[in-house]
Amino acid sequence: MAADSDYADILERLADSHQERLSGALKTLEEDVARLMATAPIKEGKLFDLEWAVAARPKIRAALESDYLAEVDAAIRDYTKVSADASKMLSSYGDFSKLDQTAITQLQRLSFQGFEGVANEYLDVMANEVYQSTLTGRSFDDTVKNLRQTINGVYIESDNLEANRLVDVATNGTASQQADAVRKLQTIYARDRVGNNLRRYATQMAQDSLMQFDASINTAIGKQSGASKWKYYGSTIRDSRPFCVEHAGQVFTDDEIEETWAGSWKGKASGDPYIVRGGYNCRHHWRPVFDEEPEQEDETTTVTEQPTKQEIDVVKEVEFVSINKAGEKEITVSDFNTALNAITPIQMALIQRLPKPKKLVGKPQGGLYQSYTGTLTSGTERGGSVVRHEYGHHVDYMLGKEGLGFGALSENDFEFKKAFKMDRKALGLHSSKTKQAAMEDLLDELYDVKVVERGRYSVTKRIIKADELPNLSDIVDALTHGQLQKKYRVWGHGVSYYKEVNARYKEAFANLFALRNTPEWEIVEKRFPAMAARFDEIMEDKI
Amino acid sequence: MSKILSADDLFALHLEQFGVEPVITGINASISGDLIERIIDALETGVPYTEQEIPEGALT
DSSP: OOHHHHHHHHHHHHHHHHHHHHHHHHHHHHHHHHHHHTTSOEETTEEOOHHHHHHHHHHHHHHIIIIIIHHHHHHHHTHHHHHHHHHHHHHTTSOOOOOOHHHHHHHHHHHHHHHHHHHHHHHHHHHHHHHHHHHTTOBHHHHHHHHHHHHHGGGOOOSOHHHHHHHHHHHHSOHHHHHHHHHHHHHTSOOOOOTTOHHHHHHHHHHHHHHHHHHHHHHHHHHHTTOOEEEEEOOOOTTOOHHHHHHTTEEEEHHHHHHHTTSOOTTOOSSOHHHHTTSTTOOOEEEEEOTTOOOOOTTOEEOOSOOOOOOOOTTTTOEEEEOOOTTSOOOOHHHHHHHHTTSOHHHHHHHHHSOOOSEEEEOSSOEEEETTTTEEEEOOHHHHHHHHHHHHHHHHHHHHHHHTSSSOHHHHOHHHHHHHHHHHHHHTOSSTTTHHHHHHHHHHHHEEEEEEEETTEEEEEEEESSTTHHHHHHHHHHHTTTHHHHHHOOSSOOHHHHTSHHHHHHHHHHHHHHHTTSTTHHHHHHHOHHHHHHHHHHHHHHO | OOOEEOHHHHHHHHHHHHSSOOBOOSTTGGGGGGHHHHHHHHHHHTOOOBOOOOOTTEEO
16 A cells, blocks of 8 residues: 555544544533532522632633543644654655654644643633523522533433433444434434534544644645645545545645635635644645656546536635534535625626625525624525525625715615615505506516415415515515514514614615615516616725 | 315414414524424324514524
């Protein structure tokens, strides 16, 4: 086997062993925290002693340090051997310089700090849980269960033998056995996966930290030695990313790496492509290559194809959090990028110029934009339409901030508000005499009527004709101040929401933003010509 | 075969069963096309349909 493949195997085995060791350490930590909690004063099954709750924090910290961080430290000491193995592997391909030991130690220190930062975050979570539960007189049992789940998610220990057996299966079984065990733990034993448990982060970090350390070592040695070509190598497994499958085994120049890694793909991590490689949990590596290198592997090829059309990484560098329950699809930043790449070039130029949201939250469905925190929450349902709608709100606010220093553009732009009122009047939605007929005419264009069966009920329902049309229906709802939704129970925000006058303009703007590059824009131009024209003027003026 | 109801019939059943109409704040606007299904679920599970309040200053 080639030296780089041997080396990749060593790294993978080491990553697996680190993950296993950290999982063990977290089981110990869970037991130690439970033991600490057993010393808490309780009255009628509830915590009550705030002084004890405050004093618990340093004890939790001590447990984190002795159980978890001590194991992290031991794992990171293994990295010294990784750097020696990397040098040995590279020496079989040519003469490479050695990396200074100080740099290696510094990289190890940085790796440890990453784990330490997560530990500190979870110290806060656990100490707050104890204090708040004491303050509010929460059940002792619930508090202990929450603390256990904060550490190990569904993998917590218990007195129930079957639950413990399922934990074993969830840890060691095949993928389908694991999924089945997790589902049973959640449904039968009320285990909450708690997407953000320490075990989940720690095991992923065990992998990423080692692979990034290796990447730093190899890249530094290669650059120090004057390399300008790099081989992307490593085994491809069932769940390898298509990006990695496509590029594994290929040799790239620095420029080609910059160009290829500028694209977007599912699971991509932000950062230096030499370090983050294919993204989170990636098991591929770079090694420097020189032209005179002896041909060791048949699979080494030079990239000659033109890069395929790549998505623009619109929300690069924005903090991204995914919230999903077990069994639900995890939304990734790549899903957001895909949704946002379906807008016009003018819209794209505008969003690339404007400040990005501060935080993106992906969830299976729903949408929310909080301008004061810059947080955009969205699902990717209906072909990403919700993402584009919520991003429309963000653009509206960024334009408002840019022009006036506050608020959204749509609520302050005289011409846009005038266009809104003109379309309302032209459609006949402004007058009680014409409103109903106007609404029903629009409904006919947007909806089919069908009978739906659910449970013991059969109900006539208006079914939207296309995925993008809910945005159009909601514009009508805004124009009718929520009456469309209330009267016909169709897509829209409703009367309670549209009591707020400015919400009507803001939602209309966001809906137009989502619709602009869709085939349904023709209906927008036909039904809301004034708003469509003003929207386009704004986009063109502001890029 | 059961009688085919209208959406308004469902809202009337909700009022009859729970003493209140479904509460729609707009927070579920992005899934409001499934409102009828969620009202049926409310009737069948015995839990009235009440949407969460929208956080102050937020848009959906």
